[in-house]
Structures are given as C-alpha cells and as structure tokens.
Amino acid sequence: MATEQQTATEKDEKHAKDGQGGDVDPSDVPAAAEIGFGEVKHGLPDKETCTAVLQKMMVIRRFEERAGEMYAKAKIGGFLHLCIGEEATVVGATQALRESDYLMSTYREHGQALARGTDANAVMAELFGREDGCSSGRGGSMHLFDWDKRFLGGYGIVGGSLPLSAGVALACDYMETEDAILSMMGDGATNQGTFGETMNLAALWQLPVVFVIINNQFGMGTALHRHSAVTDLSLKSEGYGVPGTRCDGMDVLDVHSVVTDALRCAREERKPQLVEAVTYRYRGHSMADPEEYRSKEEVEEWRERDPIKAFSDRLVDEGVLTEDDVKEFDEKAIEVIDEAVRFADNSPFPDLDSLYDDIYVFNEDVPAWWTVDERSPEVHRGEREREAGEMPHELAEKGAAYANVGDRKSRRGGTPKDQDEEGSQQGPGDDAEDEAADDPEEAEGGAQASGEGEPEADDRDQEGGGD
Numbered sequence: 001m002a003t004e005q006q007t008a009t010e011k012d013e014k015h016a017k018d019g020q021g022g023d024v025d026p027s028d029v030p031a032a033a034e035i036g037f038g039e040v041k042h043g044l045p046d047k048e049t050c051t052a053v054l055q056k057m058m059v060i061r062r063f064e065e066r067a068g069e070m071y072a073k074a075k076i077g078g079f080l081h082l083c084i085g086e087e088a089t090v091v092g093a094t095q096a097l098r099e100s101d102y103l104m105s106t107y108r109e110h111g112q113a114l115a116r117g118t119d120a121n122a123v124m125a126e127l128f129g130r131e132d133g134c135s136s137g138r139g140g141s142m143h144l145f146d147w148d149k150r151f152l153g154g155y156g157i158v159g160g161s162l163p164l165s166a167g168v169a170l171a172c173d174y175m176e177t178e179d180a181i182l183s184m185m186g187d188g189a190t191n192q193g194t195f196g197e198t199m200n201l202a203a204l205w206q207l208p209v210v211f212v213i214i215n216n217q218f219g220m221g222t223a224l225h226r227h228s229a230v231t232d233l234s235l236k237s238e239g240y241g242v243p244g245t246r247c248d249g250m251d252v253l254d255v256h257s258v259v260t261d262a263l264r265c266a267r268e269e270r271k272p273q274l275v276e277a278v279t280y281r282y283r284g285h286s287m288a289d290p291e292e293y294r295s296k297e298e299v300e301e302w303r304e305r306d307p308i309k310a311f312s313d314r315l316v317d318e319g320v321l322t323e324d325d326v327k328e329f330d331e332k333a334i335e336v337i338d339e340a341v342r343f344a345d346n347s348p349f350p351d352l353d354s355l356y357d358d359i360y361v362f363n364e365d366v367p368a369w370w371t372v373d374e375r376s377p378e379v380h381r382g383e384r385e386r387e388a389g390e391m392p393h394e395l396a397e398k399g400a401a402y403a404n405v406g407d408r409k410s411r412r413g414g415t416p417k418d419q420d421e422e423g424s425q426q427g428p429g430d431d432a433e434d435e436a437a438d439d440p441e442e443a444e445g446g447a448q449a450s451g452e453g454e455p456e457a458d459d460r461d462q463e464g465g466g467d
Contacts, residue, residue: 024217024218024223024224024280024294024298025298025301026038026280026301026302026305029278032278034246035246035247035248035254035278036248036254037248037250037278038248038250038251038305039248040314041248041251041253041254041257042251042253042254042257044253044314044315044318044320045253047320047321050315050320050321051321051329053091053092053095053252053311054308054311054312054315054321054326054329055329055332055333056087056091056114056115057087057088057091057252057307057308057311058308058329058330058333059114059120059333059336059337060083060087060090060091060110060111060114060115061084061087061308061333062330062333062334062336062337063110063111063114063120063123063124063337063340064082064083064084064110064111064283065084066124066337066340066341067080067082067110067124067127067141068080068082068283068287070124070127070128070341071287072287075127075128075344075345076127076128076129076140076141077129077140078140078141078142079107079141079142079286079287079288080127080141080286080287081107081108081141081142081285081286081287082108082110082281082283082287083108083109083110083111083281084281084282084283085216085279085280085281085282085283085302085303085306085307086108086111086214086216086249086279086280086281087111087252087307087308088249088250088251088252088255088279088307088308088311089212089214089249089250089255089277089279089307090111090112090115090214091111091115091252091255092251092252092253092254092255092256092259092277093182093184093212093255093256093259093275093277094112094115094116094182095115095252095256096182096256096259096260096263097116097180097182097263098179098180099150100150100177100178100179101150101179101180101181101182101263102150102151102152102168102172102179102180102181102182103116103149103150103151103152103181103182103184104152104153104155104161104164104165104168104181104182104183104184105151105153105154105155105161105184106154106155106158106161106184106185106186106189106214107141107142107143107154107155107156108154108186108214109142109144109153109154109184110123110127110141110144112144112151112154112184113134113144113146113149113151113154116146116149116150116151117146117149118134118144118146118149118151119134120336120337120339120340121339121340121343121344122134122146123144123340124337124340124341124343124344125137125340125343125344125347126139126140126141126144127140127141127344128344128345128347129349129350130344130347130348130349130350131347131348131349131350131351132343132344132347132348133344133347134146136350137349137350138350138358139153139154141154142154142155142156143155143156152164152168158186158188158189158192159185159189159192159193159194159195160194161183161185162183162185162189162192162194162195162197162198162211163194163197163198163201165181165183165198165209165211166198166201166202166205166207166209168181168209169181169202169207169208169209169272170205170207172207172208173205173206173207173208173270178267179208180208180209180210180263180266180267181208181209181210182209182210182212182259182263183209183210183211183212184211184212184214185211185212185213185214186213186214186215186216186219187213187214187215187216187217187218187219187224187227187228187233188219188220188222188227189213190213190228190233190236191219191227191228195236195237196240198211199211199237199240199241199242199272199274200240200241202240202242202272203240203241203242203272204241206270206271206272207266207270207272208266208267208270208272209266209272209273210259210262210263210266210272210273210274210275211237211242211272211273211274211275212259212274212275212276212277213233213234213274213275213276213277214249214277214279215233215249215276215277215278215279216279216280216281217279217280217281218281218285218293218294220285220289221285221289221291221292221293222293223293223294232246232276233276234246234274234275234276236274237274242272242273242274243271243273243274244273244274244275244276245258245261245262245273245274245275245276246258246275246276246277246278247259247275247276247277247278248277248278249277249278249279249280249307250278250279250280250305250306250307250310251307251310252307252311253311255277258275259275262274262275279307280302280305282299282302282303312326352393352396352397352400353385353386353393354385355382355385355396356382356385359382380392
C-alpha cells in the first residue's frame, strides 16, 4: 500500500511540474471493483431494445464527430462541447425516463437532445444558428431546448441548472403528477454552491428528482483528484439527505439499471437520488482545448472501453445481431447526419428584425424599455425593431456583411439557395458583402469576427466548465 501511495504521489508531482492534471487510468477509478467497472453485470434486454439503444449511441457518436468537422469549417460559431465517449451514460439514463418526465443538462447536451428524441436536423440547424433549429437559432450548441420532448435545455453556467431542476420537481409535486426530472451535471458542478443548496431543498421538500453526475474525470482541464477532495462523488450529497449510488458510465445497461431504480425511489417514495456515472470524454473540454493536461496513451487506454464497441461486440457475441447488422446501423447513422448537415445548411438565418423577439425583463407595472437598440443615432426600443426605420436595418446589414455571416437574402428569411436562384437582386450593403466574399483573407477574418471558427487564445472557454 505504501508503495502504491508513493508511486501515485510521484506521478502527481511529475505532472504538477509539467503543468498537467495527472494520468487518469481506468484502473485508478475510486471503488472500481465495487461498481464492477468494465465487467458484464446485466443480461441483455429484447432485441428491439438492444437495437434501439445501439442505434441511438451510434447517431450521437456520428453527430458529434460531424459537429466537430463543421466547427472546424466555421459553420458553427461560439463554443462546442462534444460528448464522444459518454454515449452510454447519456442513452442509458434517458432510456429510464417516461415520456412525461423532464430532462435538464449541461452545455455538453447534444447527445441528451438526440437521445430524448429531438430530430437530428433540428439539433444541427441550431448549432448552425438557423431558424429551423430547435431553439430557432437563438441558443446554439449550449442552449438546445425541446418542450415537446420535455427537454428543458442545456445551460452554460456550471451548476446553474441545478436549482431550476429543483423548481421543476417542485412543480411536478405541486401539481400532484407522477412526473419526475432527471438533472444531469458534470463532476465540476459538485463543487459549486448551487449543488449543496439544491440537494438540501430537494431532500427537505422530498422532491421527485434524480441528479446524475457525468464524471468524465476532468473539470475542464483539471483532473478529478485535483479539484475535489472527495473523489467518490456519490458521497457528496449524503450529508444533505440525498443518498448517492455509482454506476459504470461506459456500460449502457448498468447506467439504465441504476437510474431506473433511482427514478423509482424519487417518483414513488418521494426520496430524491443522486447517481454518479463514471465515464470519460475522448475529446477535449471544447473544440478550443489543446488537451495538454493528459497523454495520448491515457486516452487510448480509455478507448479500449469504448461504450459503443463494447455493447455492439456483446450483441454480436451473444447472437442478437450480426456484424453486418452493426455495419448497416452505422451506415444509417451516417446517412442521418449527412441529411442533418444538408438540412442545416439550407435552413435560413433568423430575420434580423427578430433580434429582440421573445426578450422580456419588465412587465407593464414597471415603466421601462425591455431592450435598447443603440446601433443608430435614432435610439429606439428593441421590441419595436420592426418599426425602427431603414437606418438601423441598413447598419445591421452592413455589420452582418462585414462579419461575413450568410447573405442578405438568407438573413431576411430566405436561404443561400434562394439567393442563387434570384441572383441579380442586390441592395444597399451587399457590395461590402460581395467584396468580403471575393477576398479569402477578409472572409476568414470576418468569420472570426462573428464568433465562428476557433476562438482566440485569450477568449477560450471563458464560459467556465465543470465537465
């Protein structure tokens, strides 16, 4: 034991000098034997369920891979956080929900939206900032939303969704329904003040909520053992009256089993629960992450436990599917994502006049302007954007053209394809846009100015990040 501790200490000291977070091997997972990490623990469900689960994980994987490609091509702006490697946790947990249950997540939530049933076209269009996106192009990667699927969004503030989850659970209880909410967070969120506050209220009010910690081993670039004094995160809620359990987050069936039991306790016994899913993300914290805090060897070691390959191999070994079936499902997943990219590319940008739609702060009892548009000498209320006259509209067009965002037709409710067909129609502000398009360097600079492409070094990941 002393030798093991000494080795671990020496390893940490070495990486501290290197400025890295320290190796995180699968064998180092706290209480790995207790949760049977990497072992087969559950029998297979029926073939239909197995097929649905595998296909969902494949679609999520292919979606995330393509989203990364589209980000590199400046089709997606802002920040982009991928869940590659976490598919078993996402699908296993959401499969345990009823259709009437609610789901909240972090900003790493593309997989949650897809697993809950949001169309891949709508998710990709949202990442592209287009009108046909699930948040009408307003939310982007970190703020997906689908009321019909009772997916109440991703949130950019670490731990910010936890009190909101308690509020939804309170509403379920107040309305005397049998609904519950699944609230997903990263390991870093357990260090936020909102974590303890929410656990206390959930236990005090006996709310129907299950909290799932997606422990992917890093809070941004900081290894778990460096940002949390308690590395068995299932213990962090018990002092507030919320019992915790752990599961193998790389095993979709184990996640489903543990979360199903937790939801039963929360729903039927009104005892809120916490589940820690031990998993790993194969990509960086975001697309702007150089990943200097971990080695390639570490990532490759975790890739040997790839949740999709492990599940598909087991289905083939036990005769549920053939290798041809698995290959066909993967090809279909690629087709779904190909179509999603085409759909997003052809979807129009939101009308510039809709900039202030659905924004509210004050009501009629508080005399004030909700928002103020100061883009022109004629300052006006934001909610009256459509009545503002031509000057602010033209200035907005010139700004969008300078930033090389779409084209005039698409910004006014059309699509790039429509513009090509109508061709000759051109208005004020388009000259600057055409010049930008003719000059590759200027166009590239414009993409950066609009927030597309990779952020500058000083601006990377300023939204924080706990997972």
